Amino acid sequence: xxxxxxxxxxxxxxxxxxxxxxxxxxxxxxxxxxxxxxxxxxxxxxxxxxxxxxxxxxxxxxxxxxxxxxxxxxxxxxxxxxxxxxxxxxxxxxxxxxxxxxxxxxxxxxxxxxxxxxxxxxxxxxxxxxxxxxxxxxxxxxxxxxxxxxxxxxxxxxxxxxxxxxxxxxxxxxxxxxxxxxxxxxxxxxxxxxxxxxxxxxxxxxxxxxxxxxxxxxxxxxxxxxxxxxxxxxxxxxxxxxxxxxxxxxxxxxxxxxxxxxxxxxxxxxxxxxxxxxxxxxxxxxxxxxxxxxxxxxxxxxxxxxxxxxxxxxxxxxxxxxxxxxxxxxxxxxxxxxxxxxxxxxxxxxxxxxxxxxxxxxxxxxxxxxxxxxxxxxxxxxxxxxxxxxxxxxxxxxxxxxxxxxxxxx
Numbered sequence: 001x002x003x004x005x006x007x008x009x010x011x012x013x014x015x016x017x018x019x020x021x022x023x024x025x026x027x028x029x030x031x032x033x034x035x036x037x038x039x040x041x042x043x044x045x046x047x048x049x050x051x052x053x054x055x056x057x058x059x060x061x062x063x064x065x066x067x068x069x070x071x072x073x074x075x076x077x078x079x080x081x082x083x084x085x086x087x088x089x090x091x092x093x094x095x096x097x098x099x100x101x102x103x104x105x106x107x108x109x110x111x112x113x114x115x116x117x118x119x120x121x122x123x124x125x126x127x128x129x130x131x132x133x134x135x136x137x138x139x140x141x142x143x144x145x146x147x148x149x150x151x152x153x154x155x156x157x158x159x160x161x162x163x164x165x166x167x168x169x170x171x172x173x174x175x176x177x178x179x180x181x182x183x184x185x186x187x188x189x190x191x192x193x194x195x196x197x198x199x200x201x202x203x204x205x206x207x208x209x210x211x212x213x214x215x216x217x218x219x220x221x222x223x224x225x226x227x228x229x230x231x232x233x234x235x236x237x238x239x240x241x242x243x244x245x246x247x248x249x250x251x252x253x254x255x256x257x258x259x260x261x262x263x264x265x266x267x268x269x270x271x272x273x274x275x276x277x278x279x280x281x282x283x284x285x286x287x288x289x290x291x292x293x294x295x296x297x298x299x300x301x302x303x304x305x306x307x308x309x310x311x312x313x314x315x316x317x318x319x320x321x322x323x324x325x326x327x328x329x330x331x332x333x334x335x336x337x338x339x340x341x342x343x344x345x346x347x348x349x350x351x352x353x354x355x356x357x358x359x360x361x362x363x364x365x366x367x368x369x370x371x372x373x374x375x376x377x378x379x380x381x382x383x384x385x386x387x388x389x390x391x392x393x394x395x396x397x398x399x400x401x402x403x404x405x406x407x408x409x410x
Contacts (some may be wrong), residue, residue, distance in 0.1 A: 006227040012056055015303075016063040017073045018100060018286040018292030020056060020168060021023045021295025022081040023314060024049055029149040030235035033211055035226055035297030035312040036079050041084075048314065054090050055321040057095050059294040061094060062326050071100050073107040073281035076130070082112035084396030086124025094128045099294070107280040114160040115152035120348075122167040124159075132279075133164050134204075140194040141318035144180050146184040149235075154194065161198045173202035173276060178251035180208050180309050188251045189258070196262045201277035205255045206270050207248050210236040218340065221316065222330050224309040249392050256388060268350045269391050286346045296327075307332045345398045348376075366400040 024042040040046040074096055096102060098242045108193065109132040112119050122133070133318035138155040139145050150270070157174075164172055174195050178188055195203060213225035256266060264272040268286055271279065284291055290303030297312035309327040311317055320327040334342065344362055347354050354362065362384065370376040375397050386394060
């Protein structure tokens with residue numbers, strides 16, 4: 001896959017990646033579904049950041065495997081982990097290295113928001129061992145940024161990239177959103193052009209998602225989401241009326257075209273990069289590797305069939321770890337057919353697709369449907385992969401993969 005070495009994990013392997021969730025932001029964007037606490041919890045005399053860092057350190061020790069293998073990647077996400085001090089980041093990475101082990105040359109990513117008050121000590125983060133920065137730009141159109149409730153401007157994005165380069169970061173990713181209410185194809189093209197002018201090694205582009213975690217049953221005491229705030233619910237209802245599936249498809253196709261022209265090839269449905277600058281951490285997710293995770297709402301996977309998550313409730317999370325216990329949460333064991341379908345779906349999300357032998361396990365009915373509708377194709381080397389149309393309609397194919405496999409298992 002564009003020269004990428006895919007992380008692998010067999011049954012019983014120790015994790016090859018670790019995700020650390022830092023659950024604080026200065027303010028919460030109305031579209032955000034991540035586990036985030038803001039306001040006084042994030043800054044000021046009542047801040048819970050220091051207590052949470054201590055809890056993360058405790059969970060890292062408790063989650064460490066009996067037979068660790070050095071991690072290929074560590075990802076500090078959130079929230080806004082750039083609100084951490086460089087000393088706190090150094091403590092976390094030292095604890096991870098002392099328990100799990102961090103491989104020489106491992107990818108260590110930290111998410112940063114572009115506003116000066118949010119972006120933190122970039123030089124300090126680089127000195128602490130972070131070698132990849134993911135900048136949450138979302139747009140380079142100030143009107144769209146205000147509409148999204150973002151705290152930064154397009155100028156802030158530019159200055160964040162300049163500062164990151166001065167700090168020594170040679171691997172930058174920029175996150176963007178499309179299907180934003182009020183967005184046009186012209187404004188999206190302007191954002192893409194401005195983002196490419198910053199010359200990031202990696203770009204992610206996601207369609208704005210307006211899910212309802214309460215309706216999906218994800219917000220109970222052991223759930224991995226927080227209840228949706230009333231204001232955010234009203235914002236989403238208004239925003240949904242301004243979305244357009246046709247425009248979203250045009251935005252995606254334009255992104256794929258412009259990014260390819262700039263040497264950033266797609267390697268996963270929502271991700272493009274220069275050669276050998278793919279996110280090694282996220283490739284672990286898509287190729288079925290085992291990963292561990294710490295922090296409120298964080299998810300882990302054993303590389304086989306079991307997914308585990310922590311409660312999103314900060315009080316419950318902190319209380320358990322202060323008492324020396326792992327936090328509450330949940331666990332899900334997939335049946336063999338579903339687990340195989342999930343592995344197939346994750347690999348089909350990537351440009352590498354499925355090798356010929358692996359694709360033989362794809363339900364024939366779903367595969368036939370995908371071919372008839374131009375969603376999948378055979379590469380010259382026999383791999384099965386999504387076409388551009390397939391990427392746009394991937395959910396239609398993935399639903400059929402799950403449905404046909406469950407029907408066969410029954």
